Amino acid sequence: MAKFLSQEWLDHLVALGAALPPAEVTARVEHVVPGTPDGEVRYVVALVDGRVAGATLGGGDDTDVSITTKYPAAVDLLTGAADANAEFMAGRAKVTGRTGLLLDVLALTGTEAFASFRAELADATDLS
16 A cells, blocks of 8 residues: 555556546646645646646746645545545635636546546555
């Protein structure tokens, strides 16, 4: 099992996410997660045609959207205890960048294929 928010975890995210069905979403999304056991963690996920094409630790100047979610919410999003759309609408996920593109990303996260991907990733994640 890969530790949540580690590069090993991101590599697993890419391996699983590369098999997502194609969709009309291409974006570089920065995730900022304050309050983790290791302090603030930043990582960037590259989506190409709805599939995960890459993910690396660290921030990015060339991202389309940046999403900040506190660590407990990030865990809830991974495990399915929270919904990304609801977190955004309730203001618990702070967003900067191209909000139109964010809506496309949020639509992608609402698909059955993405729910299966998220569940498989969560099952392979060490949250301790």
